[in-house]
């Protein structure tokens with residue numbers, strides 16, 4: 001069984017009078033330790049897919065299983081606990097809390113876990129070390145560069161030792177040099193710490209660091225090597 005399994009997953013939204021279906025009966029397997037990138041035209045449902053895998057949103061149909069747990073069957077309260085222990089989320093903008101230090105920002109998700117204070121401290125130190133920011137632990141976000149802030153965001157995503165980390169355009173708001181540093185970091189996390197990654201990006205170069213590249217278009221994954229249709233706006237279903 002794959003670490004992440006999507007079977008027959010569909011998701012629609014009402015937009016005024018129209019219904020759009022960004023995900024239409026899709027299947028996906030992600031094996032443990034894989035690094036999968038996801039590209040596709042704007043509005044095709046990439047973020048929607050990440051939100052479903054991470055249990056932030058629920059599909060209209062189909063099932064999503066992560067490490068043997070059928071996430072789609074969990075109650076709302078169980079889902080919050082499951083997410084805290086099993087899922088890391090890297091955002092395009094780091095979403096750090098400005099009044100907390102780098103250490104405290106990374107510590108935040110561990111407060112939802114039942115850990116001793118020693119283990120909690122070890123996890124935070126390990127995560128900051130993994131992103132090369134041990135010496136910035138006491139700095140506030142405003143005292144960090146954009147790239148350092150993103151690395152704190154990445155440390156926060158891996159601190160709970162999640163089964164899967166999803167990343168939504170993690171380099172989208174970074175300059176080229178900083179983006180390259182973050183790409184190297186993501187590859188290291190995958191290869192050295194064995195973290196399974198699902199990453200959305202608009203940048204083909206960034207996508208190519210992944211071990212498998214997927215393209216989503218018109219509600220489906222395109223076959224390997226195919227390009228999205230040029231007029232690939234989602235067709236409304238009436």
Ligand SMILES: Nc1ncnc2c1ncn2[C@@H]1O[C@H](COP(=O)(O)OP(=O)(O)OP(=O)(O)O)[C@@H](O)[C@H]1O
Nearest residue numbers: 013014020022040041042043044045046047048049
């Ligand atoms: N909660 C929501 N309510 C209504 N419509 C939504 C909701 N979430 C997403 N959508 C719509 O679903 C479609 C897919 O959105 P999504 O954000 O997943 O696309 P995307 O591929 O990540 O786009 P981008 O590359 O621009 O970030 C869009 O048309 C969007 O407006």
